[in-house]
């Protein structure tokens with residue numbers, strides 16, 4: 134039995150109701166946190182379907198699995214409902230029953246120059262509506278089986294409005310709110326909904342950041358932290374703790390204080406320019 138499973142049984146009884154191997158679907162598994170998580174889960178003996186758009190990267194993730202066939206690549210775009218529906222049909226027919234579904238796909242754009250509605254729309258389409266589309270195909274099936282966990286990757290960037298996060302931050306705040314709603318509504322039906330709120334993780338997404346990222350950790354480290362938290366029942370999985378502590382304090386600051394502090398910390402030049410001569 135995998136160490137993780139032994140731990141899980143100690144902490145919360147049966148992790149996957151009497152079976153030794155969890156069946157996992159990760160959407161957003163071609164790089165970064167999702168890829169590291171797929172490999173870590175496969176290493177622990179679990180079966181993973183790894184989804185994202187780039188099949189070449191998914192194949193590479195599958196090839197890095199310590200057990201052949203433990204990671205099955207399945208390409209899809211979360212903006213394409215019919216692709217999601219077809220993928221869900223394949224996942225459930227292959228697995229019979231799904232234990233964990235990670236909705237981890239995301240897109241990150243710094244908002245550096247005004248408001249570009251096209252960028253906002255695209256980030257929202259992937260980060261928020263992509264999760265909504267995924268939920269629409271997964272929830273009815275999990276309700277039907279009467280079990281399973283959905284884990285949505287939001288971010289500490291969803292705790293409060295941050296400078297230059299105009300396109301990205303609100304999608305993550307919306308996900309946190311949506312997860313709270315669904316956790317309440319789906320619990321009586323045997324389906325758990327949890328939110329994953331990472332701080333800064335070293336992935337292709339953050340590679341373009343030119344600013345200092347406090348408490349930055351590797352994607353493999355993030356995957357281990359998620360894995361360790363998986364058997365527990367806490368609604369929120371958040372890490373690293375130093376970043377979370379700071380952001381939780383920031384979250385409860387009164388608005389006047391928060392806005393004053395952040396106005397001082399906001400990068401210069403900011404998102405909006407003063408017009409010439411104004």
Ligand SMILES: NC(=O)c1ccc[n+]([C@@H]2O[C@H](COP(=O)([O-])OP(=O)(O)OC[C@H]3O[C@@H](n4cnc5c(N)ncnc54)[C@H](OP(=O)(O)O)[C@@H]3O)[C@@H](O)[C@H]2O)c1
Pocket residue numbers: 160161162163164165166167184185186187188190209210211212237238239240241259263286287288289330331332333334335336337338339
């Ligand atoms: N890195 C951080 O510091 C950090 C912090 C907080 C939260 N997060 C969140 O963590 C999640 C994973 O991010 P990451 O840092 O690991 O970045 P990443 O390496 O860029 O991974 C993003 C994943 O999302 C997939 N994806 C993007 N658009 C998609 C689409 N339309 N359909 C299907 N899949 C799509 C990508 O695959 P394809 O491009 O192949 O489709 C990739 O697998 C994201 O939701 C991100 O917002 C990251």
